Amino acid sequence: MSTVNAALPGVFYRRPAPDQEPFVEVGAMVQEGQTIALIEVMKTFSEVKAEQAGTLGRFLLDEGDEVEAGQGVAEVVAP
Amino acid sequence: MTGPSRVLVANRGEIAVRIIRACHAAGVEAVAVYSDADKNSRWVQLADHAVHIGASPASKSYLNAAAVLEAARSTHADAIHPGYGFLSENSRFARAVQDAGLVLVGPPPSAIELMGDKATARATAQAAGVPVIPGSAPVTDLASAQAAADQLGYPVLVKAAAGGGGRGIRPVSSAAELADVLPAAQAEARSAFGDGTSYLERALARPRHVEVQLLADDHGGAVHLFERDCSVQRRRQKLLEEAPAPGLHEETRQRIGEAAVRLARHVGYRNAGTVEFLVDEDQHFYFMEMNTRIQVEHPITEVISGVDLVAEQLRIAAGTPLSFTQDDLVPTGAAIELRINAEDPDRGFAPSPGEVTAFDLPGGPGVRVDTGLARGDRISPFYDSMIAKLICWGADRDQAYARAEQALREFRIEGVASTIPLHRRLVGNDKLRSGPVHTTWLEEQLE
Numbered sequence: 001m002s003t004v005n006a007a008l009p010g011v012f013y014r015r016p017a018p019d020q021e022p023f024v025e026v027g028a029m030v031q032e033g034q035t036i037a038l039i040e041v042m043k044t045f046s047e048v049k050a051e052q053a054g055t056l057g058r059f060l061l062d063e064g065d066e067v068e069a070g071q072g073v074a075e076v077v078a079p
Numbered sequence: 080m081t082g083p084s085r086v087l088v089a090n091r092g093e094i095a096v097r098i099i100r101a102c103h104a105a106g107v108e109a110v111a112v113y114s115d116a117d118k119n120s121r122w123v124q125l126a127d128h129a130v131h132i133g134a135s136p137a138s139k140s141y142l143n144a145a146a147v148l149e150a151a152r153s154t155h156a157d158a159i160h161p162g163y164g165f166l167s168e169n170s171r172f173a174r175a176v177q178d179a180g181l182v183l184v185g186p187p188p189s190a191i192e193l194m195g196d197k198a199t200a201r202a203t204a205q206a207a208g209v210p211v212i213p214g215s216a217p218v219t220d221l222a223s224a225q226a227a228a229d230q231l232g233y234p235v236l237v238k239a240a241a242g243g244g245g246r247g248i249r250p251v252s253s254a255a256e257l258a259d260v261l262p263a264a265q266a267e268a269r270s271a272f273g274d275g276t277s278y279l280e281r282a283l284a285r286p287r288h289v290e291v292q293l294l295a296d297d298h299g300g301a302v303h304l305f306e307r308d309c310s311v312q313r314r315r316q317k318l319l320e321e322a323p324a325p326g327l328h329e330e331t332r333q334r335i336g337e338a339a340v341r342l343a344r345h346v347g348y349r350n351a352g353t354v355e356f357l358v359d360e361d362q363h364f365y366f367m368e369m370n371t372r373i374q375v376e377h378p379i380t381e382v383i384s385g386v387d388l389v390a391e392q393l394r395i396a397a398g399t400p401l402s403f404t405q406d407d408l409v410p411t412g413a414a415i416e417l418r419i420n421a422e423d424p425d426r427g428f429a430p431s432p433g434e435v436t437a438f439d440l441p442g443g444p445g446v447r448v449d450t451g452l453a454r455g456d457r458i459s460p461f462y463d464s465m466i467a468k469l470i471c472w473g474a475d476r477d478q479a480y481a482r483a484e485q486a487l488r489e490f491r492i493e494g495v496a497s498t499i500p501l502h503r504r505l506v507g508n509d510k511l512r513s514g515p516v517h518t519t520w521l522e523e524q525l526e
Binding site: 009020 | 134135136138139270421422429430432433460461462463464
């Protein structure tokens, strides 16, 4: 299992826009480098990417939560 | 006429502080609103009353019209000042304010609506006899977009009809590129503004951004307070502004001011507003958009005109006629505004939230700092990155720039990165100081 960490502080989002589907659901397969979330900091968005392939085990934050740099945002279980 | 006695300030940061000060100076009480993140903020302390309106993300607080209206109701405010951003150009909110029996310190909802849609705004400007950049009707599919672009001639800009603040604009230099960009531009417009309508405009070569400040009352009074040059931009975000615009011919200056007033009268405008123009190398000017609110850069107009724009907003909202005419207004000297943002210019302008551990503000003649921040405050990731605005006035441009250089030597912010080092380089730049520059000049400098 690996933890995906936030590269910068900000606000955590699982969806590209409020009216859209989440990037990935818990239990789904993700590829290395796949975007799984966004972090907004001062109206600038950056992508959070899976560092390895596997199954998305769980998210450690809720939509709209504040996140610190280096904080874990999701767990990916190796295939 | 009796005006509002208690104004709810539906905003945060420096503009909330600015409005509260204007209210108090006018003998009016001010109610602040705040989110979780802003609980201990300066404007909450300055206000007579403060109401918590929700969680930290703006969508759950400052953009929540129902919560803002409830805060006004519960504190018996009789007017709402929306500032800039957030709900300031939302015509539905403006109508809801009126429906609740409150006064909006701003324009009529119909004017917000008319100017909020860029394609309609363009057509309205044209109808008012204000020159517009050659452009197309709204385009819905690639075929109509390519036909329109052929007629205009490349390069063109693809623009979101509902866009604003420089967002939703994409330059395109060929038919192939247009095919590439249009679907994405439409999707982006839909996602950002809830409306995918796009239109095309001819791209001008090396234009300047010049905008005219207006005030209009309920009694047919409408004046302009001269112009500002906002050409120093990065990714269409303004970083440094000047008033008056350097190097503008006297005749152009007069005509651009008159054109802005003509548009304001045509749409039945009231309160403070700004008409933005692009000016080409031959000093032809073209309507870009109208901002139906007070703007970030309003202080430089205040210092050259001697008019307190927010105080005038409150007076106009009270139904008071303007106390001056166009002939009474004479610009004095020159002013420059520097936007100090929590961004690191040396790291691609990376946002830099965090705690401000040192915050020493500059002073001296002609120096004004507008900020919502105090030492020890935390710059939150939830909102925009503005820390402060440094406004420097001088009897002429040289003195304004010299004072800005000195003020930047004194200005100290620690704990977060800021744009101060970039501004230090900018105010010493010969090309900028001999002015004017065009809207992509700064980006070329940064490359």
